[in-house]
Amino acid sequence: MDLDTAGRPQARQGEGEFSRFRVGRSDLSQWSWERGPTPDANRLTDGEILVATDKFAFTANNITYGRLGEPMPFARFFPAGDGWQSIPVWGFATIVASRAAGLGVGQRIYGFLPMASHLQLRPEHLRGTRFVDGVVHRQGLPPTYNEYVLTDRAGPDEADEDLHLVLRPLFSLSFFCAAYLAQEQGFGARRIVISSASSKTALGLALLVNRSMLDACEVVGLTSAGHVGFVRRHGAYDAVLPYAEIATLSAVPTVYVDIAGNAAVRRAVHHHLGPLLRHSARVGFTHWETLDDRTEAEPLPGPPPTLFFTADHIIARRREWGADGLKSKLADAWQVFAGEAAAWLTIDKAAGHAAVERVYRAVLDGRVPPDKAHILSIS
Structure with a gap:
């Protein structure tokens, strides 16, 4: 599937199939695809939403998540079956079905996602532009990674979206x-x-x-x-x-x-x-x-x-500086770094299963030049 000028996947026949990229818990060089029918929106219970992944970044940071999947909690965010893990990525997704108050079809979110076509969430504590996923298996995990932002209300401009996705x-x-x-x-x-x-x-x-x-x-x-x-x-x-x-x-x-x-x-x-x-x-x-x-x-x-x-450390700085103080300091520092990075970083976009496998292997092997980064779509 191609990406449009905003980096979103253009619809084509067969897009509705569910697929998820999984890697070995003990061997990151092993991977497989989990496939199935599109999640049934009619089976959502009250308070749940279904999102379709638009795009996500994949960098060496995600390899760290994979490596730490066992000693740290990263493998527990999106359980993938015995012997497998779904490496979390930072990405954008669109709500395609909703039974959650205050959240409607077509709204976009940014946050922790699996390398998958779809994800079911149970939004809780919706305040302004943010909510947390309250699904049972994520309770007790670090709250920073359970938080999602509604990007149609507050988020990077489309021109800055890809840079934000890769570097933030x-x-x-x-x-x-x-x-x-x-x-x-x-x-x-x-x-x-x-x-x-x-x-x-x-x-x-x-x-x-x-x-x-x-x-x-x-x-x-x-x-x-x-x-x-x-x-x-x-x-x-x-x-x-x-x-x-x-x-x-x-x-x-x-x-x-x-x-x-x-x-x-x-x-x-x-x-x-x-x-x-x-x-x-x-x-x-x-x-x-x-x-x-x-x-x-x-x-x-x-x-x-x-x-x-x-x-x-996020929790510690939030306590020390307050939520607004932390947000301000991080935003100021980000503007400086993003301004410099835009001059030297090239972002490559690709979509489809073969592209995901190719980029994953390149990042895993350390073959991505330091002045390049990748944004992917599953479909």
Whole structure:
């Protein structure tokens, strides 16, 4: 199916079939399609809606969701059967049937979706432009990921929609990680080292650190040899090193932000800097294929790596700044990052099962250039 100029799927025969992309819980390189008839709108109960997915972004951040599907709750948002998980994505969908007060057919929503053609929701706590999904199996999960926004009332302009779709979830991780480092006054470090420096999350984090109270810290990006040129041209870092040159880092107090999730890189940083490490944060898994569960618990010199879970920090900042304060700070920072990203990021759009499989494999294998991103439609 083609996408129209707004990026929405154009209707064609056969669009009504339900389909969902699933991947292995223990092996992300395995996938399958679950197929069936279109969900029956007549079977909705009071308070439920049925939405049809318009489009969603797929980035390395979603691979992190897949990797964390077991130790963290991501596999529980959209149960997919024994041995499978439905990796959550951030996307737009349209209400195609409703038995929920205040929500009508044709309205669009933005939020956490499965990689599927349709999703049934039970909206609760509808206030203004927001509601949460109250379906039983999502109760007790982090509330941030259960919230949906009505984008026909409040949301990005259509011209900015694709950029928002690709970058906003990644930038949220950057924003809350930067806020955490600022709150801790950089743990007293003089340098912040960020792995997977070409990733969009890392670029956003570097931008925010340089614009914060931590701007006195040197920001160093670690990246693969093939991405050194791009990262240096981007200009977000004070210095850029390939992973092979970690041993050349000077001996100064350092915070390590691990976005790559590469066990070998993490070991190299810890063994080289040892007691000079003030904090080690595990933020992402862009190098998911390098993970070795046998070495995850291996003692390392310096502070033990600490998992950074964004939802916990969203709640903490909301308590500290208030809902309006958080919204304002995040919006201001987003405008700066989005303005810069529009100049260097190319977004490719594709639709259909084959396209989903192709993009998934490319992102999983780390074959997407840092200046590109993908938006997909199932149908």
